[in-house]
Structure formats: structure tokens, C-alpha cells
Amino acid sequence: MTATEDYIDRLPEPALARPTSQAERVADMLRTFVIDGELTPGVRLSEERLSRKYEVSRNTLREAFRLLSRERLLVHHMHRGVFVNRPTSEDVRDLFNARRSLELPAVRGAADAPAELVRAVGAAVDEGERARAQEDWWRMGSANMRFHEALAALAGSARINEFMRQVLAETRLVFHVMAAPREFHDPYLNWNRRIHLALADGDAATACGELTEYLDTSENQLVTAFVAMEQGSRA
Amino acid sequence: MTATEDYIDRLPEPALARPTSQAERVADMLRTFVIDGELTPGVRLSEERLSRKYEVSRNTLREAFRLLSRERLLVHHMHRGVFVNRPTSEDVRDLFNARRSLELPAVRGAADAPAELVRAVGAAVDEGERARAQEDWWRMGSANMRFHEALAALAGSARINEFMRQVLAETRLVFHVMAAPREFHDPYLNWNRRIHLALADGDAATACGELTEYLDTSENQLVTAFVAMEQGSRA
DNA sequence: CATCGTTGGATTGTTGAACAATACTCCAAT
DNA sequence: ATTGGAGTATTGTTCAACAATCCAACGATG
Numbered sequence: 162m163t164a165t166e167d168y169i170d171r172l173p174e175p176a177l178a179r180p181t182s183q184a185e186r187v188a189d190m191l192r193t194f195v196i197d198g199e200l201t202p203g204v205r206l207s208e209e210r211l212s213r214k215y216e217v218s219r220n221t222l223r224e225a226f227r228l229l230s231r232e233r234l235l236v237h238h239m240h241r242g243v244f245v246n247r248p249t250s251e252d253v254r255d256l257f258n259a260r261r262s263l264e265l266p267a268v269r270g271a272a273d274a275p276a277e278l279v280r281a282v283g284a285a286v287d288e289g290e291r292a293r294a295q296e297d298w299w300r301m302g303s304a305n306m307r308f309h310e311a312l313a314a315l316a317g318s319a320r321i322n323e324f325m326r327q328v329l330a331e332t333r334l335v336f337h338v339m340a341a342p343r344e345f346h347d348p349y350l351n352w353n354r355r356i357h358l359a360l361a362d363g364d365a366a367t368a369c370g371e372l373t374e375y376l377d378t379s380e381n382q383l384v385t386a387f388v389a390m391e392q393g394s395r396a
Numbered sequence: 397m398t399a400t401e402d403y404i405d406r407l408p409e410p411a412l413a414r415p416t417s418q419a420e421r422v423a424d425m426l427r428t429f430v431i432d433g434e435l436t437p438g439v440r441l442s443e444e445r446l447s448r449k450y451e452v453s454r455n456t457l458r459e460a461f462r463l464l465s466r467e468r469l470l471v472h473h474m475h476r477g478v479f480v481n482r483p484t485s486e487d488v489r490d491l492f493n494a495r496r497s498l499e500l501p502a503v504r505g506a507a508d509a510p511a512e513l514v515r516a517v518g519a520a521v522d523e524g525e526r527a528r529a530q531e532d533w534w535r536m537g538s539a540n541m542r543f544h545e546a547l548a549a550l551a552g553s554a555r556i557n558e559f560m561r562q563v564l565a566e567t568r569l570v571f572h573v574m575a576a577p578r579e580f581h582d583p584y585l586n587w588n589r590r591i592h593l594a595l596a597d598g599d600a601a602t603a604c605g606e607l608t609e610y611l612d613t614s615e616n617q618l619v620t621a622f623v624a625m626e627q628g629s630r631a
Numbered sequence: 632c633a634t635c636g637t638t639g640g641a642t643t644g645t646t647g648a649a650c651a652a653t654a655c656t657c658c659a660a661t
Numbered sequence: 662a663t664t665g666g667a668g669t670a671t672t673g674t675t676c677a678a679c680a681a682t683c684c685a686a687c688g689a690t691g
Contacts (some may be wrong), residue, residue, distance in 0.1 A: 179474070180474045180475075181474075182474060182674090183673075184673090208643070218674060218675045219643090219675090220455045220458075220674075223643095223644090224458060224462050227419070227462045228466060231463060232466070239415045239416075239644090239683095240415075240642080240643055240683055241642085241682090255553050255554050255555055256555065258552055258553035258556070259556050262501055262502065262553060262556050263497065265501065318493035318494045319490050320490055320491065320493075320494045324559050418644075442671080443672070444671075444672090453645060453646045454646095454647090454672090456645060456646080458672095474653085474672085475652075476654065476655090477671070
């Protein structure tokens with residue numbers, strides 16, 4: 162009962178050291194493959210070959226497939242196998258609608274968000290600018306994702322955060338479908354900076370307006386590119 | 397190439413007739429069990445006994461477990477088994493924060509939502525009142541869930557809809573933890589009616605204000621009941 | 632020529648048994 | 662009261678087998 166006994170409360174939470182199952186490890190690996198584009202949309206994932214390659218049983222692999230299907234990174238077609246999800250223009254529209262619902266209110270209510278969360282937004286912008294300086298376009302895209310993740314995080318809900326991560330991961334797939342060039346991300350970085358400045362100033366209204374424009378522009382650009390592509394592949 | 401050829405486009409989508417795997421069927425069944433409270437929070441789901449009872453192999457059952465774990469209805473503890481999720485007061489707070497993020501903006505932007513979606517909100521209120529007239533408290537709770545689902549649906553995103561369903565399902569668990577009496581749902585029905593009336597009037601601001609109060613009140617009521625219970629069980 | 636059976640091969644869906652790895656219980660020892 | 666150590670029950674994972682289904686190719690039919 163001495164005062165030295167509650168040292169335990171100050172120790173880090175066990176969440177980090179949590180033991181992971183084989184299925185989760187495989188799922189984590191496949192997830193990065195999909196997000197990084199090593200597995201491109203539309204590809205079929207053979208149970209037999211993957212289980213042999215990564216030395217897990219088919220059953221374990223299938224558990225991993227189930228996890229990733231719920232995240233919409235893979236899609237399961239009965240008796241045909243699992244495929245890397247290939248979003249359509251309809252999906253793009255829905256993804257942006259979801260992002261509007263998540264990001265705009267979070268920004269609008271940023272006034273009562275902890276300053277730490279606002280700083281995270283700025284950090285993502287900084288990281289993006291560093292990546293641009295080094296002409297690392299992939300990292301720039303990642304930083305952009307983190308920027309929007311940080312915006313949604315202003316809402317202060319762990320569940321919203323996770324959902325947002327999922328939505329952004331799916332958005333990555335969209336870019337993989339159409340091999341987005343550098344020009345696709347570049348102009349948005351300055352936009353991000355402006356949004357963060359407005360936020361740091363406490364001017365949520367301006368930030369919200371900028372973000373609205375951002376999302377509209379980005380969606381338009383993507384959707385038009387998409388329908389053009391879809392019509393092309395229909396021939 | 398005659399005009400009669402595109403009759404196929406007017407046929408219903410194949411989504412309904414989609415063949416389902418055993419694992420999905422088991423997952424669906426377990427999901428209803430959890431939501432209906434036949435499986436109460438905290439109970440462990442034995443792989444061996446369940447697989448024997450429902451005549452599926454352990455492997456298939458585990459696939460179902462993975463699906464439901466991703467939905468937060470079950471939680472997976474390594475080498476200990478899967479349990480029906482038992483939300484904490486912290487979870488309750490987070491769930492309500494998530495609902496605020498989802499419902500409030502949807503209501504605020506209800507002006508440009510299709511009238512059909514607004515009607516769905518009213519239908520849920522009607523259903524709730526019918527249930528109250530028949531003193532069917534369980535159906536009343538379901539109608540309340542559908543009401544809020546309909547609110548979130550005003551945002552017009554399929555992904556938001558699914559996420560909202562998930563959040564509400566988890567909220568059901570909250571009620572199961574504390575065997576909510578009829579009095580818990582009853583006063584909210586009138587509140588729902590007022591919100592819908594304001595919506596139908598096109599007065600989004602009023603609806604939004606009412607909903608804010610609703611959520612604050614409901615969260616407070618639940619959280620205080622929860623912390624009392626948590627402290628009680630700590631003894 | 633287009634459409635429709637049929638057939639064979641490949642892949643997934645599911646099972647059951649087996650074994651390893653781990654957590655839990657109980658009891659003894661300090 | 663805490664620690665240490667069997668023993669047991671349950672999960673984690675693998676493997677091999679078979680059933681169910683899709684798919685592509687072929688040929689038959691009109």
C-alpha cells in the first residue's frame with residue numbers, strides 16, 4: 162500500500178505487445194501489399210499459391226481474406242476467389258461523400274478540439290512538403306492521406322478514426338486504378354497548408370470552405386478521369 | 397439490336413440472389429443472436445460446442461468469428477477465445493461521439509437530401525408509435541435504431557450507412573449490458589417525432605438543435621448508469 | 632453465325648482429425 | 662499472501678481429402 166505501488170499505472174499499455182495470430186500477420190502483410198500497390202486492383206489471390214508462398218495453411222489464409230474483405234480491400238466472389246477491390250466511378254463518388262461527412266463537421270467543430278490534434282494536422286502538411294522537396298511522390302501521397310486522417314481525428318472518436326483510415330485506404334485503390342501521376346497530388350499540398358493555417362488561426366469557417374472546395378475539385382477530377390477510363394475499357 | 401433487347405437492364409440486380417457461404421450464414425445467425433440479446437455481452441463462444449451444435453467445422457466457424465470481430469460485435473482474445481463484446485463507459489462516450497459526427501451533419505444538410513429519405517425518417521417514427529401502442533418495447537427500440545439509421549442516411553453515402561448500422565448494433569450491446577427498461581426508450585419517441593417534423597418543414601436548424609439535445613441527454617443518462625454499474629462490479 | 636449442351640480440369644468450399652501452443656485451475660511450498 | 666509447478670481444457674494451425682462450382686474449350690444444333 163505504499164506510494165511506490167502505483168508505478169504500474171504509469172507503465173505503457175499492453176496494447177503494443179499484444180500477441181498476434183498468424184492470420185492477422187498475413188492480413189497485415191497483404192494489407193500493405195494492396196495499399197502500396199504491389200497487388201493491383203482486379204488481381205485474383207490464389208489460395209493455393211499464396212498459402213504455399215507464405216507457408217500458412219489455406220484455412221489460415223482464408224481467415225485473413227475475410228478480415229480484408231470486411232475492410233473492402235478485397236472482394237470475395239463465391240467459388241471464384243478473392244480479388245483486390247477495383248473501385249468504380251460510383252465508388253469514388255460514395256467515398257467522397259463519406260469523406261465530406263467525416264471531414265467537414267470535424268473541421269467545423271475544430272474549435273473545441275485539443276490543440277494537439279490541430280498540431281497533428283500541421284505535421285502532416287510539413288511531412289508532405291518535405292516529401293515534395295525530395296521529389297518522393299509516393300510519400301507525398303501518404304502524407305496527404307495522413308493530413309485528411311488528422312482532419313477527421315478532430316472529431317475525437319476512435320471509431321471515426323478507424324473508419325476514416327478504411328475510407329482512405331480504399332481511396333488509395335482509386336489512385337492505383339488510374340496510376341495517378343505526380344500532378345495529381347501536387348496542387349493539393351498548398352491547399353492543405355491553407356486549411357491548416359486557417360485552423361491554427363481558429364478560423365474554422367474558412368478552413369471548412371477551403372476543404373469543401375478541395376473535395377469538390379478532387380472528386381470532379383477523379384470522377385471524370387474514371388468515367389473516361391471506364392468507357393474506354395468498355396470498347 | 398431491337399428495342400426489346402435492353403429489357404435486361406430493367407431487371408432487378410443480382411445482389412439479392414447472391415449465393416451465400418456457410419461461414420456467412422453462420423455469421424448472420426450469430427449476429428442476430430448478439431443483437432437480439434440471446435448472446436449477452438461477456439459470454440464466451442466455444443468453438444467446439446458451437447461447431448457441433450450448428451454442424452459446421454471449426455474452421456468455418458472461425459471464419460464467421462473473424463467477420464463479427466471486425467464488426468466489433470465479438471472480441472477475439474488470443475488463445476482464450478471469442479467473447480460477445482462488452483462495451484465500457486468509455487465505449488459509450490465514443491459511440492455517441494461517432495453518432496454526433498454522423499447524424500448531426502446529415503441532418504444539417506438535409507435540405508438537399510431526396511424527399512424519399514426524409515420520408516423514411518418519418519416511417520421509422522410511425523413504426524415506433526405503433527410499437528408503443530402495442531407495448532412492444534423491443535420493437536420500439538428497433539424502430540428507434542432505424543430512426544437514427546435513417547437520419548445518417550440523409551448524408552447519401554452507402555459506406556456511411558453501413559458504418560452507422562455497425563455503430564447502432566454496438567449501441568444495442570450497450571443496452572444489453574444494462575437491461576434497459578422501457579422508461580429508457582419511451583421519452584425519446586416524442587423527441588424523434590419533433591425532429592422529423594422540423595425536417596419535413598425544411599427547418600434543418602431546429603432539427604439539428606433537437607438532435608443535439610437528444611444525444612447529449614441520452615449519452616449522459618447512459619454514461620452515468622454505466623459508471624455506477626462499473627463501480628458496483630468492481631467491489 | 633450465333634447459341635446452346637457437354638465435358639474435363641482447375642479452384643474454391645468445407646470437413647475431420649491431428650498436433651502444438653497457450654491459458655486456466657488447483658495445489659503445494661515458501 | 663505470493664510464488665511455482667503439474668495437469669487439463671481450449672484455442673491455433675496444419676494437412677489431406679472430398680464435394681461443389683466455375684470456366685474454357687469443344688462440338689452440336691438451328
